Amino acid sequence: MTEDDRPADPARSRGTLRRWAPLAIILVLTAVAFGTGWHRSLTLDSLVAHERALRAFIDSNLFGALAIYALVYVLVVALSLPGGLILTLAGGYLFGWFLGGGLTVLAATAGAILIFLVARSSLGESLAERAGPRLAALREGFAANALNYLLFLRLVPIFPFWLVNIAPALLGVSLKTYVVGTFIGIVPGTFAFAFVGAGLDGVVDAQRASFETCMADASARGLDPASACDLGLDVAALVTPGLLAALAALGVLALIPIAAKKVLRRRSAR
Template sequence: MNDAAKKILLIVVLALAVAAFFYFDLDKKLTLENIKQSQAELKRLYEQRPFMLIAAFVAVYIPMVTLSLPGATVLALAAGAMFGALVGTIVVSFASTIGATFACTISRYLLRDWVQRHFGDRLVKINEGIHREGAFYLFSMRLIPIFPFFVINLVMGLTGMPLRTFYWVSQVGMLAGTFVFVNAGSQIAQIDSLGGILSPQLLLSFALLGIFPLAAKKGMAFYRKKTGRKPVQPQ
């Protein structure tokens, strides 16, 4: 099977998975109300078979993030309701990062050549930014809520960033947001809406955290330029 046939097969499989998700109305079942109603049952299942429930959760969560399907936020709340804040954060952190890396890989495999042919000049500028700022570039985007995570996954797949760098930066960068939602899920009875979880103050805090690494790097570069100091080289 040649590369073109493999890509077509992968597209068909992905399309069928997305179609099945909506055909079985899973998007309508993954709601805050349903999670709140099932909280007691979910906790009981976790107490009886913790590893099986965690494995089942991860098996569902990773494909949802990989395919950018709606409901990942509700599942993060469900993780908090089932596993508690600490275990839930660990589980969602790894599952979401693995799913994001798969999405990045698929985007790179399916779209990068086409984008390179049609938008090569623009992609060069993005790659220059990645090369210049390195991990700070992705880390900042992960922390600033105005950038949807699925968009970041797809766009980073079009760049030359190594997947191992994408993985660990995403793991660290998404950790704060993951904790916010999972911790909220551990107190799910008090939540009335998804919008109520992220207050304007919290959104501003995330934005400032996202801007800080790049601002600090730019500030150090400006300082070195003015003083003539060279970057410290590792020994």
């Protein structure tokens, strides 16, 4: 009997299934989300367009609305879909900065943990087995100061959230360190953007009034209101340089212990 004729090892097959099935599910769901265009509904214009219906649902079923918001946020993070910032602003706008910000931190952390576990199970072990000397050294260096590095990556808003979710899994960061670093690291930015979202009422009211005037004028002139009018809410205008600088400063603070450790190590080596 040749090696190819031997029956497959059930235990090995189950191990392979456990390893790759979660990643396959994530990829399929991500493809469905992009294929159906579901992620395109995560915009400020969509939020304003459905605001009255959303607030009516929240008033009649607060806990249900919170659960749906949290579930959507977990899915967006776990599937690495664009729209996390919009959802954070929406959470502050619809639920208030404190409740919306707190729920967002929990949901974002849960989604990040989910994709971290999938990446570590499916890719991390394989990468560790095939890692060359340079990558192995990078993994060791990152692991030695994993919490500080992770806090820096979370606090500085120039790194894509999906990349920071996956990279630690490939660099051998422990689950405990990842959870602590993620939870603490996203708190400042999340509450800052939730606070911005909570203050959008005046901006939204002004833009809605302008939009409704444009719609009426377009209809009177025989134009298509949908193509002639736009709410014009720009997320980039809400993310001020001062806010980004403050978050970047917090990120730099997270690296101070690493720099101090290296300085002390060099002095002791002299």
